[in-house]
Amino acid sequence: MAEEFLRIDKLVKAFGGNQVVKGVDLSFNKGEFVSLLGPSGCGKTTILRMIAGFERPDSGRILVEGKDISGLAPNQRKIGMVFQAYALFPNMNVADNIGFGLKIAGMPKPQREARTEEMLQLIGLSGYGKRYPFELSGGQQQRVALARALAPSPRMLLLDEPLSALDAKIRVSLREQIRQIQRELGITTVFVTHDQEEALSISDRIVVLNTGNVEQFGQPFEIYNRPQTRFVATFVGTLNTLNATVADAGAKTVTLGGTTVTIPALPASARNGEAVALTMRPEAVSLANGATRDIVLDGKVAEVSFLGSVIRLKVDLGDNAVNLDTFNDQRTPPPAHGAPVRIGIASSDVLVLER
Amino acid sequence: MTNVSSAADTSAGPVSTGPAVRVGGNPFRFFLRLRLGDIIAIAPFIIFALLFLLIPTLGLVVGAFQDPQGNFTLQNVMDLATPQIAASFWISIRVSVTSAVLGAAIGLAIALAIIRGKLPSGIRSAVMTFSGVASQFAGIPLSFAFLATLGRLGLVTVLLKFAGFDLYKSGFNLLSFWGLTITYLYFQIPLMILIIAPAIDGLKKEWGEAAATLGATNGQFWRYIGLPVLWPNLLGTLSLLFANAFGAIATAYALTGSSLNIVPILLYAQIRGDVLHNPGLGAALALGMIVITALANIVYLVIRTRAERWLK
Amino acid sequence: MKPAKLWSWLIFAFGAAYFIVPLLATFEFSLRIRREGYTFDAYTSVFSDGRFQASFSYSLIVGVCAILAGLLIVVPAAYYVRLRAPHLRPIIEFITLLPLVIPAIILVFGYIRMYNTSSPLPLLGTNLGTDILLTLAYVALALPYMYRAVDTGLRTIDVQTLTEAANILGANQATIIAKVIFPNIIVAVLSGAFLTLAIVIGEFTIASLLNRQVFGVYMQNVGANRAFEPAALAVISFVITWGAMGMIQLLARFAPKTARRD
Incomplete structure (x- = not known):
């Protein structure tokens, strides 16, 4: 000590x-x-x-x-x-x-x-x-x-x-x-x-x-x-917020963009049908090309910001939007504006903030 | 009021040269560009300065070295050493120095109190406005005001007597060195406040805090940082206050008549009636006044140049 | 209360007493002219004095003339220095500050020797000549303030751009000064004017040695011969000075607006 x-x-x-x-x-x-x-x-x-x-x-x-x-x-x-x-x-x-x-x-x-x-x-x-x-x-x-x-x-x-x-x-x-x-x-x-x-x-x-x-x-x-x-x-830092609805509080599942996912961080106080905000850092979201993540969502690239070593993409998910960071790779150019992409999020990286 | 302080600021600061002039590469361009309009613009000022400032003053300087026939002589200047004249200079210098130093010290204290003393903010603007007025309230009416205050029948004298203290029996006399000095302070202190306030505003609060974290007391802050930073300004103002008092005559004349023989009053009497029986001696008297005020300013300039190292 | 704050209050109180007591005393004294109690008779006596009216209006006229003459001398020069000859600025500023260093009595002494009846320019030989000399002497006294006021006014507006704009529109130098520059610096000029008036209205030394019956000389005469009227005059003078300086304060409030509007 x-x-x-x-x-x-x-x-x-x-x-x-x-x-x-x-x-x-x-x-x-x-x-x-x-x-x-x-x-x-x-x-x-x-x-x-x-x-x-x-x-x-x-x-x-x-x-x-x-x-x-x-x-x-x-x-x-x-x-x-x-x-x-x-x-x-x-x-x-x-x-x-x-x-x-x-x-x-x-x-x-x-x-x-x-x-x-x-x-x-x-x-x-x-x-x-x-x-x-x-x-x-x-x-x-x-x-x-x-x-x-x-x-x-x-x-x-x-x-x-x-x-x-x-x-x-x-x-x-x-x-x-x-x-x-x-x-x-x-x-x-x-x-x-x-x-x-x-x-x-x-x-x-x-x-x-x-x-x-x-x-x-x-x-x-x-x-x-x-x-x-x-x-x-x-x-502190940039944070993504996704709006979801509690599906089964006991099983810690929520409905997000039409799919049901398990969120370990869902608080015990959540009640079924309640709206919750799922939050995660941009670097916790990845382009799901081959990667295995338990939350997978489809969307369109809304903005591409080239920041040097990191590329930040804003992806439009219909009723939600997320920012995600990927490392720059000189062999793979970033997706173009408007291109359809699939993103993956590890549910263990998701925090739930009370609204 | 702003004008007073800005005029004095300039006397107390390096003369700024303003934006760079756009004169072409050819050195003759300037003269070629000197159009009739330019000459008309600057001529009245130059002619006025020559005829009503420079030549009359230089005429006195030359006159100080001429005998009545117009020949060169040092006799007039040497005659300044006669006891009567030397005494005049001495008392003038004493009154001017004392009123300038006291005016500067008290003015500084008041300026510090109203700016850094955490007094209500309204007090500051009230004091500044009043200072603008009081710094111009000099001459004959000022002497009347002090006669009505500290004269033999003045309010303060009467009230003190009522309270059992006889001011005049205690040795005070308004028509004396101290009487004149106290009166002069009425315009010296406000002038100091007007000129020094902007300089005090320039003292950053963090300097005091930095000094405190380094272990300095308030007194040590003023000794090592506050006063040294204000020093060039203080000196500049001091020389201005000195010149202000040294040349002043109306207040003293109306207050004391000719019982207090300061140099300007002696010169006044000389101009009126040639009391010294020698016009050249009058010019020498004027020369002495010019030299003394010039010296005060040169001392200031020298010290300021030494401080210039850290003044941007 | 912290000791520092206590000190501030003490110093302020001391200063306030030193500056306010003489004003109160003077006012009180001016009311004492009758044995039976306070009256304003001293003021009545002053205002009804023909010499008061004459000397005061004479001072006022000389003051206004000095302001006008000063403007004619200072405005073109300040404008010229700022716009076309900034390298002359140190010399010009030095000259404008001379009256702060050369006492008035020296100036007038120089004038008396230079403009006497046997000189090439015998201004002192005639009444009108002497009036002109007095006016110009007052211009000299006010020069530091007048020049600073005008120069400050010029600084707040963009002289260069305004002049170029006027030039493109085909105006000549005189038109530029009269129609473009002057209206822009009127507030600064008026401040300088009121300050000049405050200085001139009670001036004694120069006028007395030039034998002009100005307000200051009248006050000195009254002071030498009367007891209570001088106190009344001091109060009147203070009110006039306050008025002139108050006008400057008031004008200062309008100054930034003028600069911004243009």
Whole structure:
């Protein structure tokens, strides 16, 4: 069992009567990289700002290594933070920015310079110490901001959408770099993002938030494959929804497009004749050419999107439509628009969400 | 109001050159393109600037180095060192520096309070509007207002006496260095607020938060980040406030008559009645004023250039 | 309440007291002219004074003339610099800022030496000449504000495109300025005009040394000879300044609309 580092206990925060964090309980392990994922207004940034100390919780506690830090001012918490808009101090060069926290802590100059140099190497910007922030690109500025936050060896790192202001390519490379540095230092990190792909790729665990509540807390694999709520299923990744009717609740069968299929995930509460939504990821649907899947449906290709390594097809099934992903194969061109296709779905991949 | 701040902004900032001109490759094209319409457009401004700004001022500078017969002399400038004139310069500089520094400090404090102090938002716009008015409320009426407030029969004086405190017996006099300084603050503080407010808006909230997560106290934030970032603006405004006070005469004249002999009042008396009995000395007095305001601006420009490294 | 917020309130309260008390005191003082109690007699006395009416209307006329002359000088120059000679901008802006650095008393001293009766251009030799000199001196005082106002107005509209459009339609430069540019920057120009008026209406130094009986000189005379009328005059002045600045605020609300509509 991993060691608990940060514990959030029944945290509540309202702004002017509007409750944005509604009793959140969380527990993060030491050295873990956790993402707070959700749409804007879900409370993720507010939770992060309460951990940093910029907002005061209306009620609830935040414990770091078992000690309540709610009463501490932000400058007493020893928590590093990286902001969306870099927030480098414009009047200081890169070295002075990185060394600021050390200077405040009273570290003598020689040690400070050594530590600054070490941080510059860590972020791959050796030799940039004398530059001013405005002379750096966005990605470089954000790396400096990361180094500045890490220089005083904080006990925890908070990242507030640090990648949203950057170009797509830099976003991916910097996110890998952040993750690598985080692993190297083993620092507990909380990362706020609205980008599910970002969260899935970088995190040890993800907290999916919606309207101030935790929808699900788990590893990326679990969040993606076993979403526990409709919100998580639709917010994280693409989801197909097929409308079906319960044929025999006891036998877990439903009627779908004129055929009766068995759905192991059909909840026990389902009643005969009730309408249900069957959902599955696009990659769980395949072109059934020879493949053996227990649900087989016929339809017509409505749209073809060539995404590179993956081809996404939208297939019109008459009363339903599904998206399916197939890998690109240079020997087999994708079916043409309007072509009749047969699709297969493994019934074990189907989730049933309540309507 | 916006005009005041924008005018001052420019004095406190690098002059922008605007969009690039579309002049062709041939260097003579510009002159070829200089049509009659262009000349008519720019001529009134140039003639006006020469006749009513540059030549009259230069005439005084030249006059400062001429004796009554028109020969070159340094006597006028050296005569500035006579005790009466030197004392005038000294008190003028003291009043200007004190009112500029206090005006800047108090104006900054008020601007910070209304912008970053989490006061209701209506207060900010009310203060800005009032500052626009008060920064222009100078001269004769301002001196009347302070006579009615802190004069011997002024409301505050009377009320304090009623409360058992005799302001004038305690050594205060409106017709004095401190009296004049307090009066000048009435236009210096609003001017500061108008000019510095946009600069304070430019301080990002995240800088303060970043500093806090790095362990800095609020005071350390202002010492290492807030004030250094505002510094060029503060200095620019300071030199403007200094010039503003140094050249002001109407307020002091109506307030103190000639009992407080600041340089502009001395010069005023000289122009009126040649009290120095030497026209060249008057010009030297003017030269001294020009040099001092110019120096204030040069100091500002030098410090600003050094700060330019990180100013985009 | 957090200490920071408390401080903000304290500073604000201190500032508010410093700025409001003199206004209240002045108003109170202006009502004290009769021993038996507060009356508006000081105001009656001021308004019925022939010299008040004469000096105030003279100041108003000079102010309006200064605004018109200033516009004739500034608008073509600002337009020219923005459109055809941006490389001259630093020089022009430097000149327009000079009046903020050269005190008024220096300017008028220079004028007196340059335009005296024995000079090639003896403006001070005649009454009309002196009036013109006073007007132009006020143009100089208002130049920084006037130029900034007009230049800001020009910046908000696309001068280049408008000029090219007008050129295609066959208009010449004068027509362009009068019919296309000016209507577009009227709001900015009016702001500059009201600011000029606020500066000019109480001006004392220049007018006094040129021996012109303007409102500022009249106020100074009253101040030297009367006790309660000056307070009334200060209140009147404050109201006028407030009115002029209030007009600018009001105009500022219309400004963006003008820019967008065109």
